[in-house]
Amino acid sequence: MLRLTRLNLQVLSVTMLLTFALIAGASLFAARTLQAQAAVRSAQLLANSLAPTLVFEDKAAAITEVSILSKTSEVRAIRVLNASAMPFVQWPLEEVGAWPAVPAELAGADVFKRRHLKDVEVWVAIKLKGERVGSLYMKESLQAVQLAVLRMVALSALLVALAIWQAGRLLRWVQRRALAPIVELSVLAEQVALSQDYSRRAQVHGPDEVGRLSERFNQMLERVEIGQAELNQRVRLEQQAGQQFEQLAHRDSLTQLPNRLFFQSTLQRHVLQSCQQADLMALMFIDLDNFKAVNDQHGHEVGDAVLREVASRMSKVLRNADVLCRLGGDEFALILPALPNEAVAEQLAQRLIAAVQEPMMMGGHLMPVGATIGLAFCPTEEMDAPHLLRAADAAMYAAKRAGKNTFRRAAHAAQ
Numbered sequence: 001m002l003r004l005t006r007l008n009l010q011v012l013s014v015t016m017l018l019t020f021a022l023i024a025g026a027s028l029f030a031a032r033t034l035q036a037q038a039a040v041r042s043a044q045l046l047a048n049s050l051a052p053t054l055v056f057e058d059k060a061a062a063i064t065e066v067s068i069l070s071k072t073s074e075v076r077a078i079r080v081l082n083a084s085a086m087p088f089v090q091w092p093l094e095e096v097g098a099w100p101a102v103p104a105e106l107a108g109a110d111v112f113k114r115r116h117l118k119d120v121e122v123w124v125a126i127k128l129k130g131e132r133v134g135s136l137y138m139k140e141s142l143q144a145v146q147l148a149v150l151r152m153v154a155l156s157a158l159l160v161a162l163a164i165w166q167a168g169r170l171l172r173w174v175q176r177r178a179l180a181p182i183v184e185l186s187v188l189a190e191q192v193a194l195s196q197d198y199s200r201r202a203q204v205h206g207p208d209e210v211g212r213l214s215e216r217f218n219q220m221l222e223r224v225e226i227g228q229a230e231l232n233q234r235v236r237l238e239q240q241a242g243q244q245f246e247q248l249a250h251r252d253s254l255t256q257l258p259n260r261l262f263f264q265s266t267l268q269r270h271v272l273q274s275c276q277q278a279d280l281m282a283l284m285f286i287d288l289d290n291f292k293a294v295n296d297q298h299g300h301e302v303g304d305a306v307l308r309e310v311a312s313r314m315s316k317v318l319r320n321a322d323v324l325c326r327l328g329g330d331e332f333a334l335i336l337p338a339l340p341n342e343a344v345a346e347q348l349a350q351r352l353i354a355a356v357q358e359p360m361m362m363g364g365h366l367m368p369v370g371a372t373i374g375l376a377f378c379p380t381e382e383m384d385a386p387h388l389l390r391a392a393d394a395a396m397y398a399a400k401r402a403g404k405n406t407f408r409r410a411a412h413a414a415q
């Protein structure tokens with residue numbers, strides 16, 4: 001049951017029960033008062049009838065009069081006293097315990113009544129032509145009327161319970177209908193918070209307060225959605241800018257090969273991996289031959305074109321995993337990870353030299369460039385990046401000394 005329904009029902013129940021208790025109390029009081037008044041009237045009528053019988057001391061007639069009234073089911077006792085307050089007639093005829101004394105209040109009044117919980121006692125002065133000739137005592141039970149009222153109260157209680165039960169059902173139904181849009185809205189808010197999907201919208205049920213609340217909620221979602229889209233766009237642009245910057249920082253702008261910065265970190269990583277996994281790798285230090293002559297004879301721009309062409313030719317003979325970098329000037333480095341054996345690297349060095357040596361025409365002139373390579377292995381020859389680089393560099397110089405356009409292994413660098 002909804003909390004609001006329960007609260008409403010509690011307030012309704014308390015109100016109805018209070019009202020019911022007040023009405024029941026008032027009904028009981030009114031019924032008792034009416035019966036007491038009726039008892040007084042009956043006693044007065046009887047007193048009028050009894051007056052002559054007292055004057056003429058006609059007990060038989062008095063008994064007849066008394067017995068007529070005694071037939072009323074609520075009458076419990078009747079006693080008639082003469083002017084000297086001596087018993088004249090009574091009903092029932094047998095003694096019914098002690099009779100109450102005539103109250104002093106009757107001396108100054110014609111009627112006196114005393115109401116108790118279960119009955120009412122009435123004293124009436126019996127007069128004839130204004131002269132008191134006796135007094136009448138009558139006791140009438142209030143139980144029958146009280147019982148009738150209690151029955152009515154019980155029936156009413158049943159009806160009140162039924163009404164509360166029915167009201168509860170009605171309240172629940174009405175509030176479900178009235179609160180459905182709010183419940184819907186709160187479910188949507190929860191889903192949006194969990195899924196971060198700000199494209200969702202609440203259904204607007206009508207132009208009332210809840211409808212306006214739904215509209216405001218939708219407007220808020222729309223603003224958040226726009227803000228989110230702008231933020232995503234900004235993040236994307238910043239990521240792209242970051243990636244571009246990263247690329248620029250690691251790329252040689254002339255040949256588009258990875259630069260020295262990239263080479264250093266990559267070599268470090270491969271050497272570590274090679275040493276840890278005893279996986280053969282090689283490093284080639286490549287220096288172009290006669291490149292200064294190209295610059296000197298044909299200009300710096302032709303020199304740049306030669307560098308690009310050499311980078312392109314060498315890239316074409318490499319395996320996918322090999323990493324060719326331009327270290328600067330006419331110096332290149334090549335990382336060869338995961339080699340099956342040393343011969344593969346040596347064959348590759350020869351292929352690289354042959355590729356660079358292929359005739360290269362620039363502006364109608366043959367470029368006299370070649371490539372000299374120093375080759376070092378890890379972990380068989382060196383086990384850290386700086387030593388491996390130094391070994392490859394030394395091997396390259398050995399190859400230069402040996403006449404260029406050739407390669408030397410670090411192990412044979414002295415030869």
Ligand SMILES: Nc1nc2c(ncn2[C@@H]2O[C@H](COP(=O)(O)OP(=O)(O)OP(=O)(O)O)[C@@H](O)[C@H]2O)c(=O)[nH]1
Nearest residue numbers: 287288289290291292293295300301303304329330
């Ligand atoms: N065009 C061009 N030239 C460059 C660039 N960087 C360096 N150089 C030049 O490249 C040349 C390299 O000189 P060296 O390696 O000593 O000359 P080399 O003729 O190759 O000598 P060997 O290696 O002994 O054959 C120098 O003239 C530099 O000025 C560049 O980015 N573009």
